[in-house]
Amino acid sequence: MGINAAHNDFLLTIQSVYPSLTKAEKKVADYILQNPKGVRFMSITDLADACSVSLTSVFRFCKTLRLRGYQEFKVQLALSMNDEEESEETELLPAAVTRADTVDTAAKKLLQSHVNALTETHALVDAEALRKAADYINHSDQVRFFGLGGSMLTAMEGMYKFLHIMPNVYCLSDVHMQTMGASTLNEHDVAIFISHSGASKEIVQMAQKARAGGARTVAITRYAKSPLAEYMDVVLLCGGYEPPLQEGSFPSKTAQLFVLDLLFTEVYRTQFDYSKEINKRVTTSILDKNY
Numbered sequence: 001m002g003i004n005a006a007h008n009d010f011l012l013t014i015q016s017v018y019p020s021l022t023k024a025e026k027k028v029a030d031y032i033l034q035n036p037k038g039v040r041f042m043s044i045t046d047l048a049d050a051c052s053v054s055l056t057s058v059f060r061f062c063k064t065l066r067l068r069g070y071q072e073f074k075v076q077l078a079l080s081m082n083d084e085e086e087s088e089e090t091e092l093l094p095a096a097v098t099r100a101d102t103v104d105t106a107a108k109k110l111l112q113s114h115v116n117a118l119t120e121t122h123a124l125v126d127a128e129a130l131r132k133a134a135d136y137i138n139h140s141d142q143v144r145f146f147g148l149g150g151s152m153l154t155a156m157e158g159m160y161k162f163l164h165i166m167p168n169v170y171c172l173s174d175v176h177m178q179t180m181g182a183s184t185l186n187e188h189d190v191a192i193f194i195s196h197s198g199a200s201k202e203i204v205q206m207a208q209k210a211r212a213g214g215a216r217t218v219a220i221t222r223y224a225k226s227p228l229a230e231y232m233d234v235v236l237l238c239g240g241y242e243p244p245l246q247e248g249s250f251p252s253k254t255a256q257l258f259v260l261d262l263l264f265t266e267v268y269r270t271q272f273d274y275s276k277e278i279n280k281r282v283t284t285s286i287l288d289k290n291y
Contacts, residue, residue: 010080011036017064024057025064032077040078044070044199045225055227070199094249110250117251120239121258133234134266136216140190142168146178146206147194154220154256155194161264164282165275175202182206187214195219196240196252198226207231220259222252236263 014029021029031051032039039047047070048055062073095113097106137143143162147155152173159171172178179202185191191210195203198221211217211231219232222240229235238259240252268275 010076013065021061021064022057024051024053025061027051027053028058028061036077036081040074040081043197043223043226045223045227049225069201071197095251113251114254117238117240117255118258121237121255124237124239125262126236129234129236130262130266131270133218133236133263134270136190136218136233137162137166137263137267138271140168140216141188142170142185143190143192144181144185144210145169145171145192145194146182146203146210147171148175148200148203150253151194151196151203151256154253154260155192157257158192158194158260161260162267164279165264165268165271166278179206179209182209183213185210185213185215187216189213189215190218191215192218192220193228193232194221194256195226195228196222196256198223198228200228204228204231220256220263222255 011033014033018026018029028047028051031047042050044055044058048058051058058070062068062070065073067073067076095106095109097109101109143166145155145158147153152171155171156173159169162169170181172181182191189210191207193203193207198204198219204227207217207219207228208231216234217232218234218236219228220236220238221228222238223229224235224237236259238252238255240249240255268279
């Protein structure tokens with residue numbers, strides 16, 4: 001077992017529980033202690049693969065540390081690594097902006113972070129997966145969007161967008177109501193899950209329920225291999241790095257919205273006459289509300 005930062009309290013905590021860990025959990029601990037800086041940027045699937053253990057082993061390791069899950073682990077690790085002022089600035093501020101930057105420099109860095117997220121997402125576009133997801137939507141009785149935290153706001157945007165071209169589109173903001181909604185879906189419905197990490201316990205449980213009812217499932221996520229992806233018929237990947245201390249970062253949202261726009265456009269394009277008619281009605285109804 002190696003350790004690169006013995007002065008670090010969080011790493012010392014891992015050391016202290018090491019003797020009580022299972023064989024698989026010790027593999028996780030060894031990797032973290034030897035690569036603390038690199039682990040901050042890894043998804044739970046990446047870490048499990050790097051350690052040659054299951055996702056469950058990583059979850060159990062987090063529980064042993066009395067953490068609620070992997071995201072809290074990454075936050076605690078990131079906080080513990082911020083011993084130097086410059087490191088703390090780049091972790092806490094978006095796009096590696098520092099307190100010494102001018103407004104112009106910060107604007108350029110932020111713009112580039114959005115451009116990078118969109119460029120990466122464009123490179124990840126899978127035309128066949130996009131067509132498949134659009135076909136599911138075009139032949140469904142209803143479409144439901146699911147998301148938590150910042151991704152819930154993106155899910156609401158998805159509902160708003162798709163209501164312009166089809167009537168039966170829903171998104172519930174309450175987690176419990178989303179879970180209830182997922183459990184009532186059937187083989188005639190489509191469930192669209194938006195999650196950057198694809199590792200949130202609640203969103204995975206919703207996906208399980210939707211899949212169990214026979215619904216077609218689509219994910220918009222950063223990682224092709226994640227707990228959420230296991231229950232998906234289609235996975236649409238988006239770019240954008242989201243540091244542990246910047247959950248819900250705007251570049252990652254930009255990437256998610258770009259994928260939503262691609263999906264919306266494909267649905268509209270392949271069911272053009274029907275979508276155009278609905279869009280005209282919706283646009284007219286909105287105009288009637290303006291003076």
